[in-house]
Amino acid sequence: MTREEVFAYTAGCYSGEPASCTFACPFRVDLRSVLKKAGRGRWNAAAKELSAALPFPAVVHALCPRPCEGACQRRTVLGEEPVAIGLIEAVCLRAGVKKERAAYTLPPLPQRAAVVGAGPAGLACALALGRKRYAVTVFERAEGWGGSLRAHPQFAAFDADFTQRFSSLEINFQYTTTVASLDELAEYDAIFLASGADGADFGLLAGWNADLGSTADPRVFLGGGLAGFSAVEGMAHALQAARAMESYLQSGNPAYAGEDWDRSKCTRYAPHPDEPPLPHVVPAGEAYTEEEAQAEAGRCMQCDCEACMGACELLQTYKKKPPRIAIDVAQDGQTRNSVSSACITRQTWSCSQCGRCAAQCGEGVDLQGLFALSRRDRVAGGAYPPAFHGYRLQELAHAAGPASLVKPAPGRTECRYAFFPGCRLGGANPAYVERSFAVLQETLGGAGILLNCCGVPALWAGEEARFQAHLERLRADWASIGRPTLVYACAACRRTLARFLPEIPLISLYELLAPAAGAPPFPELAVFDPCAGADLGEVKAAVRWLAAGSGIKPADYDSDGKCCGFGGHMELANPALYDAIAAHRCAGTEHPFLVWCVNCGEVFRARGKDCVHILDLVFGLSPGALPTLDEKKTNHLKAKEALLRMYWQEDFTAPQNPWDALEVALPPEVQEKMERRLIPLSDVKETIWRNEEAGEGFVNEAGDVVCRMAGPYLTCWVSYRRDGAIFRIADVYAHRMHIREDGEG
Amino acid sequence: MEQELSGWMCRKCGKPLVKEKVVFDYLGHTFSEALLRCPVCGRALIPGDLAEGKMAEVETMLEDK
Numbered sequence: 001m002t003r004e005e006v007f008a009y010t011a012g013c014y015s016g017e018p019a020s021c022t023f024a025c026p027f028r029v030d031l032r033s034v035l036k037k038a039g040r041g042r043w044n045a046a047a048k049e050l051s052a053a054l055p056f057p058a059v060v061h062a063l064c065p066r067p068c069e070g071a072c073q074r075r076t077v078l079g080e081e082p083v084a085i086g087l088i089e090a091v092c093l094r095a096g097v098k099k100e101r102a103a104y105t106l107p108p109l110p111q112r113a114a115v116v117g118a119g120p121a122g123l124a125c126a127l128a129l130g131r132k133r134y135a136v137t138v139f140e141r142a143e144g145w146g147g148s149l150r151a152h153p154q155f156a157a158f159d160a161d162f163t164q165r166f167s168s169l170e171i172n173f174q175y176t177t178t179v180a181s182l183d184e185l186a187e188y189d190a191i192f193l194a195s196g197a198d199g200a201d202f203g204l205l206a207g208w209n210a211d212l213g214s215t216a217d218p219r220v221f222l223g224g225g226l227a228g229f230s231a232v233e234g235m236a237h238a239l240q241a242a243r244a245m246e247s248y249l250q251s252g253n254p255a256y257a258g259e260d261w262d263r264s265k266c267t268r269y270a271p272h273p274d275e276p277p278l279p280h281v282v283p284a285g286e287a288y289t290e291e292e293a294q295a296e297a298g299r300c301m302q303c304d305c306e307a308c309m310g311a312c313e314l315l316q317t318y319k320k321k322p323p324r325i326a327i328d329v330a331q332d333g334q335t336r337n338s339v340s341s342a343c344i345t346r347q348t349w350s351c352s353q354c355g356r357c358a359a360q361c362g363e364g365v366d367l368q369g370l371f372a373l374s375r376r377d378r379v380a381g382g383a384y385p386p387a388f389h390g391y392r393l394q395e396l397a398h399a400a401g402p403a404s405l406v407k408p409a410p411g412r413t414e415c416r417y418a419f420f421p422g423c424r425l426g427g428a429n430p431a432y433v434e435r436s437f438a439v440l441q442e443t444l445g446g447a448g449i450l451l452n453c454c455g456v457p458a459l460w461a462g463e464e465a466r467f468q469a470h471l472e473r474l475r476a477d478w479a480s481i482g483r484p485t486l487v488y489a490c491a492a493c494r495r496t497l498a499r500f501l502p503e504i505p506l507i508s509l510y511e512l513l514a515p516a517a518g519a520p521p522f523p524e525l526a527v528f529d530p531c532a533g534a535d536l537g538e539v540k541a542a543v544r545w546l547a548a549g550s551g552i553k554p555a556d557y558d559s560d561g562k563c564c565g566f567g568g569h570m571e572l573a574n575p576a577l578y579d580a581i582a583a584h585r586c587a588g589t590e591h592p593f594l595v596w597c598v599n600c601g602e603v604f605r606a607r608g609k610d611c612v613h614i615l616d617l618v619f620g621l622s623p624g625a626l627p628t629l630d631e632k633k634t635n636h637l638k639a640k641e642a643l644l645r646m647y648w649q650e651d652f653t654a655p656q657n658p659w660d661a662l663e664v665a666l667p668p669e670v671q672e673k674m675e676r677r678l679i680p681l682s683d684v685k686e687t688i689w690r691n692e693e694a695g696e697g698f699v700n701e702a703g704d705v706v707c708r709m710a711g712p713y714l715t716c717w718v719s720y721r722r723d724g725a726i727f728r729i730a731d732v733y734a735h736r737m738h739i740r741e742d743g744e745g
Numbered sequence: 746m747e748q749e750l751s752g753w754m755c756r757k758c759g760k761p762l763v764k765e766k767v768v769f770d771y772l773g774h775t776f777s778e779a780l781l782r783c784p785v786c787g788r789a790l791i792p793g794d795l796a797e798g799k800m801a802e803v804e805t806m807l808e809d810k
Contacts, residue, residue, distance in 0.1 A: 346809050385772065385808045573808075691756075698762065698783075698790045700752045706790060717791060735796040736804045737771040741787045 001377040006330040009370035012363030013322040014268050019303040021085070023266035024071035026236035027060065029053040031068055031085060032304075038088050038297035041290065043095030050089065051097050055124040055235050058161035061089055062154050064232045071266045073303045078272060081280035083299045084288075091293035106133045111249045114139065114188040116179050119147020121224025121234035122194035123162060128242035130169040134249070137172040137188070139179050147196055148225060182220065190245045194224030194238065201226055213241030214254045221245050221254075270305035271362065308357035308367060313581050315357065315367070318347050322365050329374045333381075348374040349388050350574035352567035352581070353460055354531035359561055371568075375462025387736040388573040389461035390713030391678035395633070399423035399453035400470065402655050403636035406477045409446035410647040414482025418448035419509070420497075421639075422490035426451070427632035428598040428613070430639035432489075435619045436509055437643060440487060443512055448481045449647075450474075451640055454493035455500075460569045471500050478504055487512060491533030491597055492567075508539040510596060510614060515549020518620050521612055526557035526589040528604075530597035534561030543596045543614050550617040555591040566599040572678060582607055602626060606675075628671070629680040657682070659689035664720075665728045674732055679716060683709070684732050687718045704730070715739070753790055755783035762790060769800075772807045 021031045029050065037046040047057075054060045064086075069075070072082030113129050115122045118140035130136045142150065149158050182202050185191050192213070193201065204215035204222055213221040221241045224234040240257070247257035281288070281296040288296065308322065309315045320328070328344040351371035358366040378384040403423075409415035419437050426433040433451075440447040455470035478486070478501075485505040488494045497504055525547065529540050544554055565571070565581040582603050592610035594617075595601040604611045605626055616623055627635060637654040644650040662685045674681065687709035691697040697707025708717045714734045720727045753762045762781035767789040769776055782789040791800070 343809060383772070385804075694757070696757045696788075698753045698788075699756050700754070702752075705756070706753075706792075708791070715791075717793070717796065719793065731793050733793040733796045735791065735800045737769040737800055739789055739791070740768040740770060740775075741782075741789060 001330075001333040001373065003330045003334075006333070006370065006373065007326050009366050009373070010322040010326040011365075012361070013305075013365045014265070014363065015305050015309075015321040016323065017265070017304075020071040020073060020076070020266045020269060021068040021303075023263060023268075024067040026064070026067070026233055027053050027055075027239070029068075032300065032302050034092070035083065035085070035088065035297045035300035036302065038092060039294060039300065041294050043092055043290065044097060046092040047095050048097045050092055055127050055239060056120070056158070056161045056165055057093050059120060059149070059158045060232060060235065061086070061093055062157070063230075067266070073269050073272060073301060074278075074299060076267075077269045078275060078277065080277055084280065084296050087283060087288045088293045088297050091288050091290055095290075108133045108135070111135070111189040112137070112187065113245065113249075114185045114191045116185075116191065116193045117147060117195035117199060117224060117226070118142070118145035118173065118175075119194060119196055119224055119234070120149060120231040121229065121238040122147065122192065123166075124235040124238035125192045125194065125223070125242045125245075126171055127165055127169070128239055129245065130166070130171045132246060134246075135172075137174060139174045139177045141176065141178045141195075143175050145173065149231060182217070189219060190249055191220045192238070192241060192245065193220060193222040193226060194234070195226055197225040197228075199226045209254075211240070212244035212254045212257065213237065214244060214248070218248065218252075218254075221248075268305075268363070270303055271307050271360070272301060272303075273307075273310075275301055305363075307360040307362075308365065311356045311360045312367075313584065314347065314350050314352070314577060317350075317577060317580075320347070322367060322370075325367060326370060329370060332374070333377050344374060345378070345385075346574060347371075348378065349385070350568075350570045350577050352531070352563035352565065352570055354561065354563035354567045356531065356534070356561045356563070359534070372459070372462070375460075376464050377462075379462040380464065384462065385573075385736065386713035389457065389463075389569055390711075391572075391629075391680075392457040392569045393461055393463065393466070395423065396453050396455070396457040396470070398633055399451075399636060400473065403451060403633070403640055405449055405451035405640050405643065406481060407643075407648060408448040408481040410441070412446065415446060415448035415484045416482070417444045417446075417507075418450050418478075418481055418484040418486055420450045420452075420454075420486040420488050420493060421509075422488065422493040423453035423636070424598045425489045426636045426639035428602065428627060428635070429615075429621065429624075430635045430642060431619065431621055432598075432613070432615045433639040434642050434646075435621075436489065436513075436615065437647075439513060440509075441647075444487075447487065448484055449643055450477055450481070450486065451636070451643075452477065454490070454496040456492050456496045457569060459496065460567075475501055475503075490599075491530040491536065491539075492599075494536070495532040508536070508542065510539055510542045510546060513542075513546060513618050515546045516618050516620060518550055518617070520551045520617065521622075522552070522592045522610065524553045524555050524591055525594035525612060526555040526591040528557075528559045528564070528585070528593045528595050528600055529561075530559075530595070530600055531561055531563040531567055533597070534559075539596075543594075546614055546618055547594055552594065552617065554594070555589060557589045557591065559585070559588075564597075564600040564603045566603050575676070628675060629678065630682050633680070633682070657686070659685040662689055663726050664688070665723075665726055667729070670729060670732050677734065679714075679732060679734055683711070683716050684718050684729065687716050688720060688727055710738070753781060755786060755788060757788075758783050758785035760785050771804060772810075774807055776803070 019032050034046050034049050050057050066086050068085050069082040074080045075082035112135045115126045115138045118138050126136050126138050207216045213223045215222050223237045223241050243257040244254035248254040278299045281292050332344045348371050353368050355368045419440050421433045455467050458467035487509050489509045565578045571578045586607050586609040594612050596614045601611045601613050641652045644652045691707035697705050699705050704721050706719045708715055714736050716734045718732050719730045763784050764779050765782050766777050767780045780789050
């Protein structure tokens with residue numbers, strides 16, 4: 001994993017950067033900050049901020065065409081009147097700065113700078129250099145300062161502004177002095193030419209660097225009307241040129257002052273989806289009163305894009321913005337030791353991989369992809385907690401092993417269509433697979449079957465090699481039955497297959513079913529579309545059509561691409577977040593849910609939310625108790641057995657383990673704990689059986705036995721007491737640490 | 746829990762368990778704790794409250810690194 005690879009995922013993110021109004025401002029005033037202060041009535045503080053950023057606040061206020069208002073997102077995004085920044089600025093300036101900043105703390109500098117022209121640009125440059133205590137001399141051919149502004153009707157006010165700003169500085173103004181040749185300025189270390197549109201450029205405009213103001217003569221800089229700038233642009237440019245001059249005086253290279261200020265960034269706008277409209281405050285008189293200005297400043301949305309943060313509980317929990325996440329992922333990938341401060345492990349493994357963040361982002365920032373990269377990198381480097389995905393990978397092995405089946409349409413060697421129910425549908429209820437397959441035989445004139453998992457557990461686990469091997473296997477199985485269109489049931493399968501096996505044509509099961517009239521279990525249901533199906537408009541429509549045909553009225557609800565909590569298999573990595581997300585979704589509507597993803601249904605039902613699967617409606621099935629982990633495995637095998645017997649007249653006997661027949665009594669609270677921690681009863685039985693066979697474990701005087709079985713990702717402990725043939729289980733618990741029983745280390 | 750556990754014996758070796766240092770490792774870190782273990786085969790008994798208490802805390806801490 002390289003840094004470039006990591007930062008590519010968040011390259012477009014501008015969260016935390018200046019707002020569009022600031023990018024549009026020639027002086028880069030932090031208007032979010034100014035308007036925040038104004039909104040709180042802190043006029044002096046707002047004025048101080050303006051005063052620090054603007055060379056001559058009254059002049060700029062009078063002349064600036066306010067590109068900030070043009071870039072205000074109230075206008076550009078919401079289509080409202082922009083925040084009246086100019087009118088608010090007037091109130092700030094009227095209040096004034098309580099205490100003018102003093103320059104006397106700096107010692108005078110020996111270098112001498114000449115400014116040719118006392119127009120707005122020349123004065124701005126002289127002000128900036130004078131404040132740094134360079135010895136500045138201004139040459140002006142007229143009798144006073146102001147240049148092109150001398151004829152302006154508000155010149156008296158500008159004159160006062162100039163006087164006030166220069167009052168504490170020692171600048172040498174040489175009026176009625178024309179500089180005819182640069183030789184006259186030989187004694188100066190740096191020169192700024194700003195003698196106006198009709199001034200002399202001494203042949204230096206050719207080769208002029210617009211960003212820095214530098215010219216072919218290293219000590220001469222140029223700007224203002226001479227370079228074609230307006231008064232406002234000229235002042236802003238002169239400030240940048242003054243920085244370049246200082247850089248030149250200190251280091252000999254003006255480019256060290258270079259700043260990345262890309263004006264095109266003022267067109268990057270955040271979406272503001274939930275922002276209520278706020279009407280522009282129209283001043284009663286010619287100018288705002290403080291109250292009016294304060295109300296108008298309150299319209300500032302403090303624009304900073306947090307679209308992905310608003311869309312995701314994970315991002316809200318960790319409060320890290322995308323650029324920070326990228327830094328942590330990169331740092332984590334490079335240090336990966338106990339002193340790393342990146343602390344990204346938990347967050348990396350807590351992502352639901354739903355992709356809602358990327359869907360919300362207009363700049364292509366993909367945190368789902370970044371977390372997936374982080375997972376792959378962690379797994380490749382061996383630095384990951386195997387227990388997070390251990391059980392789900394075992395399920396994948398079961399689905400790809402004993403529960404898998406590849407058959408062309410009954411009685412044929414190939415097929416145009418094959419049913420791909422995925423590993424979850426049959427696990428929830430084998431009848432879902434059997435009944436669907438029966439319908440497909442009729443509607444499609446025969447269909448094959450591909451029972452397997454799509455491989456997404458390996459993808460979510462960051463197990464790249466395993467995932468690729470699984471894809472190869474799916475591709476080969478699919479080719480072996482004539483490259484059929486796969487009829488999928490699970491949105492996660494569709495997303496995985498479409499992305500990684502794009503050569504396989506896909507169609508949703510729900511587009512091939514017909515509604516069945518029956519007594520609906522609930523008159524009104526809220527359709528919860530799975531996160532991976534958020535962009536599958538035709539499937540969503542088909543599900544609603546099936547529901548309507550069954551007499552269901554869909555409630556006014558939109559799951560809006562949100563994950564139920566199951567996605568990414570975060571349940572063990574972050575149980576608290578998993579619970580919070582699931583509870584959040586359950587509380588999202590008072591109506592029971594109608595789901596078309598069995599995972600969503602299981603997550604909601606486990607939390608006591610009434611929930612119906614679309615196939616329950618279509619086939620008139622009543623959802624029984626939630627299947628346990630073991631029942632899900634067995635259900636897969638039952639579905640396979642039923643299909644083989646019914647359509648191919650083949651017998652299938654599920655593989656048996658010697659511990660399957662063990663009779664156990666399991667208290668419901670222990671069962672519940674096991675389900676939450678993904679410890680199947682078969683593992684518990686195996687633990688007991690192995691220890692009983694070998695006579696191992698520990699026993700106390702009362703006859704209680706405690707024994708354990710160390711697995712690949714956790715050690716499972718069972719405490720029980722034998723009661724004849726029954727093993728009465730008292731507790732089941734596990735730890736992820738490994739015990740070094742030889743005592744080494 | 747100490748008193749409760751005092752009567753435990755190893756079923757394989759038939760010996761009462763004694764309190765001795767047990768070494769654990771997880772995610773590249775190693776640590777030890779005095780626990781009941783068989784003096785002959787060395788197998789340690791991890792009680793439920795330890796596994797779900799302190800051990801789970803340490804596991805979480807190391808996973809958060």
